[in-house]
Amino acid sequence: MRKLIGLLAVLTLLVGACGSSGDLVVEDAWARTSASMQEAGAVYMTINGGDEADRLIDVSVSSDVAMVAELHETAMAEGGDGMMSMQPVTAIDIPADGAAMLEPGGFHVMLMKLAEPLTSGSTVELTLTFENAGTVEVSAEVRED
């Protein structure tokens, strides 16, 4: 009987560990300090997918930080003249057991109409909404680079 209880405990631990390793995890969230007169900012992060593929479908930020937050992608325009521009995107795919990178020159959370400059050492709190994982709170560190 004792052995059975022991076995059950071990199994429970294993299942618990399995569950936590299978969840989506957001890492290294950061935003660059805004320059003087810079109206909009960007937040970058790495989103490590869980056991199942997911999609980042929405983001929100307190109006103390910015008027609105949107999911954006910077991309090289077609046509070969090398112009870069930015477009809102409806979702960012998070592959199962892979990662989605939000980084300069690619996907980012755009902070439109900053309420105040982003200063070094502060943090920006975001709420991300995923199709499967639901909402995830993220704290992004503000730094120069």
Added chain:
Amino acid sequence: MRRLALRLVAGLFAVALALGACGGSSLDSLTGILRDPAPDVGGVALADASNADAPFTLKAAPDELLVVYFGYTACPDVCPTTLADLRSAVRRLEDDASRVDVAIITVDPDRDDGERLTSYIQSFFPGGHALRSDDADELQAAADAFGAAYEVVQTDEGVEVGHTAYLYGVDESGLIRVQWSFGVTPDDLEHDLAYLLREGI
């Protein structure tokens, strides 16, 4: 005697090869894009809002380098990334940092007035130049000289801006000696700036 002469010739040949390789490798040692022929932008001048709109000629001061960027202040991602990386590179030059001058040319002059543009560039580089023109033809001509492109489109959502995101390294005669693509690392920038400052401008 004849053998000695042969050896001498062979020796000279080796030295010449070494010198040649040396010359070649120093050219190769810029990491950025080298354009051939190097475009001459020294004939372009734009109003410098950081200096009471005095005309600023697009060439470096003697023994210095001028780094030029086409951008706009409402740019959240590409412009701050590039300017922050340039700032990191210039800081690492330490004593030579003062030999690098930076100018931004706004592609969005409707929204970037002189005061805004000056404040913006000088929050990255205290002595940075804020170049702008309200004359669309003058701005286009300046961009053409560099090979830069831009597009400002009014949409329902707001203003959408597209622009090439190169940094241009201009020497004192107004030649673009090197240009760097978006995403160039501070390491490579620092290397190329140090190289140009050292090897002759």
